């Protein structure tokens with residue numbers, strides 16, 4: 246029996262030694278130490294032994310069991326360690342590899358132009374306001390001295406939702422809305438950037454949706470020279486110090502007198518080229534002294550208050566400033582176009 250136990254120990258230890266999977270260790274456990282395992286079998290035959298031999302063999306059997314158990318434990322730990330090391334090796338990160346590039350977004354070119362203009366006017370004490378894009382006929386036309394049937398409406402006849410509600414055709418309605426909000430007894434200085442909509446056929450210089458910035462200054466003793474000084478400052482800020490401006494007489498129902506402002510062509514410096522159609526000048530915006538009826542309808546007494554207003558198109562300004570040939574580029578979201586204007 247002694248030999249039998251020694252043989253069991255030798256065989257089991259060899260199997261453990263050679264095992265390279267947990268499952269094999271499990272098998273050894275069952276085969277040698279289990280209820281029906283080899284050691285148990287040997288112990289069952291103990292009855293045949295002489296009584297003085299029994300404790301000796303019993304102790305031997307116990308030792309064999311302990312040795313096998315210890316070997317199993319050791320091997321199990323070794324396998325666990327190897328497995329962990331293998332996993333760590335597989336998951337090693339090479340910190341010297343170049344990273345994946347992160348793509349940064351940036352402002353849309355029109356947003357940048359609008360913010361540049363906002364900065365200038367905020368510096369002059371103006372407030373930036375917003376108005377609804379779905380507007381009433383009253384604010385879009387009537388409050389601007391364009392009563393129903395006025396011929397000047399036709400130029401802007403547009404996207405009507407009902408007879409009385411339409412997509413605003415310009416940002417000018419915000420003039421009346423702001424004056425009303427101010428209550429008729431306080432100076433008003435505001436600009437309003439936003440989207441406007443017209444029934445235009447889209448081409449390189451027309452889009453059914455575009456942007457405008459409205460400006461309004463109402464106070465006591467506001468004069469045409471104030472308008473001219475403000476517009477000159479604006480032109481220099483956006484197009485450079487040596488740009489000249491000129492005001493041409495024009496007509497808008499909500500201003501009297503009305504003007505259109507040109508800047509000297511930045512491409513040819515005023516000598517004449519394709520961009521300025523050989524005139525040396527480029528039209529930039531409409532402006533004028535606020536019509537007394539517009540002041541009156543919005544609650545300002547035209548005998549006490551006067552003001553100027555202007556309206557410009559950031560699309561057009563961006564096109565001139567950056568030599569962009571087609572207004573539709575602003576609205577078709579081609580990332581290759583838009584990215585050119587992102588800061589690095």
Ligand code: DAH
Pocket residue numbers: 414415416417459460497499500530531532533554555556557
């Ligand atoms: N609302 C005019 C347009 O869309 C632009 C304009 C002209 C606005 C003269 C003004 C202004 O405030 O004084 O054509």
